[in-house]
Amino acid sequence: MNKRDIIIGLLIAVVIGMALSPFASSFPDGLEWVAEKMGFIAKGEVAPVVKSPVPDYAFPFVNEKSVWATSLSGLLGVLIVFLAAIAVGKLLIPKK
Amino acid sequence: MHIPDGFLNAPTWIGSGIVSLAGLGFILGKIREKLRDKTVALMGVMSAFVFAAQMINFPIAAGTSGHLLGGVLAAVLLGPLPAVIVITVVLVVQCLVFQDGGVTALGANVLNMAFVGTLLGYGVFSIVRRIFRTPAGFLLAVFLGAWFSVVAGAAxxxxxxxxxxxxxxxxxxxxxxxxxxxxxIGEGIITCLVVSFVLKARPDLVAVLNEETRHE
Incomplete structure (x- = not known):
């Protein structure tokens, strides 16, 4: 895997995260559906224990309803997980 | 199936957190000597892809939706242990940055999706792969492994x-x-599509095949 492969792979992820993410279904997911049916969904609607900087993929400073809110979150997330996974991997490689 | 804060009681989230931490410790120790730069670069790209793909909820029956988990996809392309790390990294970032999955439920989410889903799904893949040693059998194994990973995580x-x-x-x-x-079923279809694409474009990147050629 050379630099070119990495860039192509990252670009694919960026395109999915930015261009497709606004079209994602907003139906409840499997767990939420079960929680609704079983009547415990409200238990999860409490304030989060730790506040996140970008809750629910709504990018700050952008109108929540615009597609950019989700797209920019996609871009941000793709870059963060990429760097985080590389960092974890590098730490695990034995030093020569 | 990211569990939010508030669903799990303390014994359950603490218990599953301890199991996940112990599992991660074991995997990090085991992987340490084997990891190469090539795999690390792939882990980065795979994490990016899985994160992006997890944003795309697809509708299924009765007003519900689902999205890719990506555990078996990562395991087929990278090997099962790097795949657990990839999915864990994605879950941690989703939780801490995007409030997708509660902080208290992080251990449980890692246990369900990164460990149980990825490893059991990969187990099913490996078994089916050994039974049908043809290209179509390979894809069948990918489909069944991916399908099972979602059901096992949900269970x-x-x-x-x-x-x-x-x-x-x-x-x-x-x-x-x-x-x-x-x-x-969606997990199986998407995983098959992506694996077929990589098999056509860059078969050298498929860890499972590399290991088999090394052993033969």
Whole structure:
């Protein structure tokens, strides 16, 4: 895997995260559906224990309803997980 | 199936957190000597792809949706242990940055999706792969492994919901496994599509095949 492969792979992820993410279904997911049916969904609607900087993929400073809110979150997330996974991997490689 | 804060009771989230931490410790120790730069670069790209793909919820029956988990996809392309790390990294970032999955439930989410889903799904893949040693058999193995990873993760999640006193075990298991059996079909299809694409474009990047040629 050379630099070119990495860039192509990252670009694919960026395109999915930015261009497709606004079209994602907003139906409840499997767990939420079960929680609704079983009547415990409200238990999860409490304030989060730790506040996140970008809750629910709504990018700050952008109108929540615009597609950019989700797209920019996609871009941000793709870059963060990429760097985080590389960092974890590098730490695990034995030093020569 | 990212569990939010508030669903699980303390014994359940603390217990599953300890199991996940112990599992991660074991995997990090085991992987340490084997990891190469090539795999690390792939882990980065794979994490990016899985994160992006997890944003794309696809509708399934009855007003519900699901999205790719990506555990078996990562395991086929990278090997099972790097795949656990990839999915864990994605879950941690989703939780801390995007509030997708609660901080208290992070251990349970890692246990369900990164460990149980990825490793059991990969186990099913490996077994089916050995039975049908043809290109079509390979894709069948990918599909069944990916499908099973979602159902197995959901089943583990249903046990945690039961342990937290939210719902009787049989009902929890039946409903979670039932709806995720449908979502798993999407997981299987997407995983097959991506694996076929990589097999055509860059077969050298498929870890499972590399290991087999080394052993033969």
């Amino acid at each position: 583990t999640c249903s046990v945690e919901l039961w342990l937290s006193g939210l719902v009787p075990l049989g009902l929890s298991l039946g409903m979670m496994a039932g709806v995720h059996a449908l979502i798993g």
